[in-house]
Amino acid sequence: MVGMNWPTSELDTVARLRVLAAGVRGAHITEQVIDAPFDDVWAMLADLEGDFGEIVTDMQGVTVLGRDGDRVTLRARSRFGMRARIEGTQRPGWCWLQSRFLLIGIAAAPLGAQTLVAFTGGVRIPGRAALVPVGVRREGRHSLARLAQRVDAGH
Amino acid sequence: MxxxxxxxxxxxxxxxxxxxxxxxxxxxxxxxxxxxxxxxxxxxxxxxxxxxxxxxxxxxxxxxxxxxxxxxxxxxxxxxxxxxxRGARSEPADLSELPARGDPQLATDVHDVLTRLTPEHRAVLVLRDLEGMDEQTAAAQLGIQAGTVKSRLHRAREKFRKAWSA
Structure with missing residues (x-):
């Protein structure tokens, strides 16, 4: 029966981000439609050592230390100047990064000629799947606003 | 994995x-x-x-x-x-309405068969045919009532098959 043509469905990356954030206490998802095609938007978000740090200001001075398939290891500085080693998964439309103290999740999915982008992240509570519930919503809004501005400016 | x-x-x-x-x-x-x-x-x-x-x-x-x-x-x-x-009327599932495992119609057009069943029936069918569970266990896992005797199940399957082959 497994060979039969059963109906199928597939969650897009934004839906996956909603799911994962549901498992992290305090993780709030901010979503915004960006008025640009997916390829343009994702090229910006995937540029970890460039545009990414201008959009997600929680991570600055990002250096990619290594890649293995969709696994990525980075070194970055937080807004407060602390250096951190960050590990995560990056693939088209998906970026999930974790350091000991930081969590950043970004998903993007095509929406016609536009792109739906979802963001979550913040300061981790060590040893738990939870974020410090301060500034999470604000950071999401600001990151997406910076992304929209950069896309508009054609960076 | x-x-x-x-x-x-x-x-x-x-x-x-x-x-x-x-x-x-x-x-x-x-x-x-x-x-x-x-x-x-x-x-x-x-x-x-x-x-x-x-x-x-x-x-x-x-x-x-x-x-x-x-x-x-x-x-x-x-x-x-x-x-x-969601938003639909709930009624107890009668497993006698399920097509039998290996029913030719299932293989021919599973989507058409599924749309004719209630969500509860579809769930039992999926757990049975994709996950290899027996119907009663599947129904119990789903917390749905499945008051069906074997002869009735057999009769209904025959009816189902006839309706499809007509």
Missing amino acids: SDERTARLVRAAQNGDTLAMNDLLDELCPYVERICAPIALQQGEDAAQEALTAIFRGLRSLKEPAAIYGWARTVAAREAVRIAR
Whole structure:
């Protein structure tokens, strides 16, 4: 029966981000439609050592230390100047990064000629799947606003 | 992926490692989608998202990491039935209306067969034919009443087959 043509469905990356954030206490998802095609938007978000740090200001001075398939290891500085080693998964439309103290999740999915982008992240509570519930919503809004501005400016 | 590695991922995720949660989502997502789609049909994506959300919210309460698939399966089937039933009238499932395992019509046009069944029936069918459970166990797992005797089941299957071959 497994060979039969059963109906199928597939969650897009934004839906996956909603799911994962549901498992992290305090993780709030901010979503915004960006008025640009997916390829343009994702090229910006995937540029970890460039545009990414201008959009997600929680991570600055990002250096990619290594890649293995969709696994990525980075070194970055937080807004407060602390250096951190960050590990995560990056693939088209998906970026999930974790350091000991930081969590950043970004998903993007095509929406016609536009792109739906979802963001979550913040300061981790060590040893738990939870974020410090301060500034999470604000950071999401600001990151997406910076992304929209950069896309508009054609960076 | 080996059961041992899955259990390790569950443990790490329960201990707050969000990268392990990411890996676990990669692993569970296709499995949950495969169960939700034939039950919730056009609402399959909503059902899969709701089911996975419930799974990741409840992950810490799972006592035995090796039981993750069994638990995910039950949550997925129940959520898919709930989503498909949303706004619809609920009635007890009569398993006699299910097509038999190996029914030729199932193989010919499973989608058409599914649309003619209630969400509860679709759930039992999926758990039986995709997951290899027997009908009574599947019904019990879903928490639905399945008051059916074998002769009645047989009669209804004959009726189902005749209707399709007519």
